[in-house]
Amino acid sequence: MSEFHEQIKVAIPALRRYARALTRDAETADDIVQDTLVRALRSEHLFHGGDTRAWLYTILTNLNRNRLRTLSRRPVLTPIKDGDAATGAPESGGRDIARALDELAEDQRSALLLVVLEGLTYREVAEVQCVPIGTVMSRLARARSQIKTYLDGERPTLRRVK
Amino acid sequence: MNDRDQIVSEDEINAYVDGELPADRRTVVEAWLATHPDDAAKVAAWRKQAELIRARYGAVAHETPPQRFNLNRLTRRRSGAIVAAVAAIVAAFVIGGVVGWTARSVEAARPSDLTRFTADALDAYRLYVVEVRHPVEVTGDQRPHLDEWLSKRVGSPLRAPELDKIGLKLVGGRLLPGPTGATAFFMYETPSGERFTLYCGRTSDRDTALRYTTGEQNAAYYWVDGDLAYVLSGPAERDKLREIARAAYEEIDRRTPPLGG
Numbered sequence: 354m355s356e357f358h359e360q361i362k363v364a365i366p367a368l369r370r371y372a373r374a375l376t377r378d379a380e381t382a383d384d385i386v387q388d389t390l391v392r393a394l395r396s397e398h399l400f401h402g403g404d405t406r407a408w409l410y411t412i413l414t415n416l417n418r419n420r421l422r423t424l425s426r427r428p429v430l431t432p433i434k435d436g437d438a439a440t441g442a443p444e445s446g447g448r449d450i451a452r453a454l455d456e457l458a459e460d461q462r463s464a465l466l467l468v469v470l471e472g473l474t475y476r477e478v479a480e481v482q483c484v485p486i487g488t489v490m491s492r493l494a495r496a497r498s499q500i501k502t503y504l505d506g507e508r509p510t511l512r513r514v515k
Numbered sequence: 516m517n518d519r520d521q522i523v524s525e526d527e528i529n530a531y532v533d534g535e536l537p538a539d540r541r542t543v544v545e546a547w548l549a550t551h552p553d554d555a556a557k558v559a560a561w562r563k564q565a566e567l568i569r570a571r572y573g574a575v576a577h578e579t580p581p582q583r584f585n586l587n588r589l590t591r592r593r594s595g596a597i598v599a600a601v602a603a604i605v606a607a608f609v610i611g612g613v614v615g616w617t618a619r620s621v622e623a624a625r626p627s628d629l630t631r632f633t634a635d636a637l638d639a640y641r642l643y644v645v646e647v648r649h650p651v652e653v654t655g656d657q658r659p660h661l662d663e664w665l666s667k668r669v670g671s672p673l674r675a676p677e678l679d680k681i682g683l684k685l686v687g688g689r690l691l692p693g694p695t696g697a698t699a700f701f702m703y704e705t706p707s708g709e710r711f712t713l714y715c716g717r718t719s720d721r722d723t724a725l726r727y728t729t730g731e732q733n734a735a736y737y738w739v740d741g742d743l744a745y746v747l748s749g750p751a752e753r754d755k756l757r758e759i760a761r762a763a764y765e766e767i768d769r770r771t772p773p774l775g776g
Contacts, residue, residue: 358586365584370575374568379641380731387583394590450567468533469565470572475535490526497529497561504564 360405361393367471368409374466375417377451385420389413410471411481414463421459453503461496464489523547528554532561574647581732628720628744631694633728633735636714636746639691639700640733644710650702651687661688665699671717671742675701676766681759682706703759711749711759718744725760727753736760740767 368389372382389412454462460482467473467481479486523544530536531544548555582588643650653661655675662674668690675685683703691698691714698716705711718739726737734751737744738760745767747760 358590362586365580366576366578369578369580370572373575374572379645383581383583383732387589390584390586390589394586450564450571454568466568469568475530475533490529493529493533494525497564500564501560 357397357405358394361390361409364406364409365390367406368413371410371466371471372413372417374454374470375413375463377455381420385413385416388416392416404477407473407477407480410467410473410477411483414467414481417463418459449504450500453500456503457496457499461492461499464492465496465500468493523551523554528557529561532558532565574645577647578645628694628718628739629722629726629737632714632716632718632744632746633726633737635691635693635698636712636737636748637728637730637733637735639714640712640735640748643689643700643702644712650710652689654687655685657687658685665690668697669699669716669743670697673699673715673743674767676713676763678703678759678762678766681762683711683759686710709750711747711756713763714746714748715743717742720744725757725764727757729753738764740764 365386368386369382372385372389373379376382376385389409392412393409454466457465464478464482467478468475473481475486475489478489482489482492527536527540527544531541536544548558653664655661658675665688666672666674675688678685682705684706686702686704688699688701691700693714693716695717698714701713701715703711703713719742720739722739724738728735728737729751732751733748734753734756735746735748736756737746739745745763747756747763749756749759
């Protein structure tokens with residue numbers, strides 16, 4: 354196996370993790386990972402050294418963005434949301450985090466996940482998202498305060514029900 | 516001391532949490548946090564969020580990636596007949612879209628218990644099967660308590676079938692919301708750690724045939740016994756799943772007193 358293949362192979366588990374959190378749906382996530390791998394293999398000749406891992410994250414992030422655009426053009430497919438809600442529901446510990454992620458704009462979600470789940474630096478995220486570092490930082494700040502609002506907002510609702 | 520240098524911005528608080536600050540600013544931020552409880556609370560909240568995200572999705576990276584990610588296989592397909600592959604992908608999308616559309620309009624009209632139970636059961640399977648620390652609420656060694664509790668909540672006597680003879684150990688169970696109300700969810704495990712789940716709730720469906728549904732990686736058998744619908748879910752290996760479904764079906768059937776008897 355070539356070094357290039359080896360680098361791709363070791364990245365697969367992390368790509369699956371990122372895709373799962375990004376889509377909150379196991380099958381959609383693996384579809385995107387597979388698509389990412391196929392594209393990476395096909396573009397081997399375009400890849401001149403550099404950070405394979407960051408490059409794979411870039412492909413995956415873009416593919417997911419494309420997928421969401423396609424979905425938004427086809428409202429009939431939005432029932433996928435039902436599955437997402439179920440996925441986020443009864444997990445102890447992470448009970449609301451999946452739904453909180455659901456509420457975020459795609460670029461904010463991807464920035465936050467790349468930093469806290471995948472451990473990329475701000476500079477790497479800026480490259481993946483193709484934006485200046487300042488934009489990455491404001492996406493992170495907005496993502497975090499929105500999640501906080503969402504998680505905090507859940508409690509009074511629960512209290513009222515009781 | 517120059518106060519202006521010591522003012523800490525929102526971005527710096529984020530960068531502090533993410534370990535992106537140079538050492539000198541880190542010291543400044545730490546001093547700031549000691550006297551600014553609101554910002555200290557933010558740091559704690561941002562860390563907690565990161566923990567929740569890692570707790571929720573971190574385990575995915577420890578799963579063995581499915582065979583379809585085998586790079587040699589993906590490469591072979593690529594170097595084989597690209598045109599054919601592209602055509603197949605396009606066709607899959609077109610067919611998928613059409614089937615999705617059609618299936619949706621049919622199901623929107625009247626989703627059957629088969630559809631609803633199977634979809635919910637597969638969701639629950641996918642959600643919990645990857646769970647390392649909390650796959651169940653009540654563990655399998657408390658079987659009598661588990662059966663009693665879930666029977667009471669579901670509103671019909673039910674028991675987790677004994678599947679030890681086909682090599683499946685009961686991990687335990689939990690209560691879940693389902694299409695018709697409270698639903699029991701049992702998880703089983705093979706010695707090698709492969710997991711299967713049995714989802715069980717009340718139904719008015721009287722069609723008792725064993726039905727098979729398959730997705731990309733997971734599949735399910737659905738059947739009805741008395742006033743309960745059962746869905747056995749697992750990896751998409753039809754024969755294996757069928758063997759387990761049959762064993763569970765027979766175990767349950769053997770113990771269910773005949774209706775009206």
